[in-house]
Amino acid sequence: xxxTVADGEDVDPDVCVPWFEDVVSKLNxxxxxxxxxxxxxxxxxxxxxxxxxxxxxxxxxxxxxxLEDSDDE
Numbered sequence: 001x002x003x004t005v006a007d008g009e010d011v012d013p014d015v016c017v018p019w020f021e022d023v024v025s026k027l028n029x030x031x032x033x034x035x036x037x038x039x040x041x042x043x044x045x046x047x048x049x050x051x052x053x054x055x056x057x058x059x060x061x062x063x064x065x066x067l068e069d070s071d072d073e
Contacts, residue, residue: 027065039067 027035039062046058062068 024065027067035067038062042067 027038030038042058042061046055049055049058
């Protein structure tokens, strides 16, 4: 049996949506301090990433995940 998650650049929404919802749920359960620390760790990883595209994606990740939103406190 073969299962395909992605074909080229496309990701199957039936696979990624439940996964992403689970990730968001876990991130929302973090304390504000832990969310800020996670954002900091992601930026530190980005600083060491040699690939420009991956570095840019990493630098955008805290914002995309709402890790530094102040209205959650």
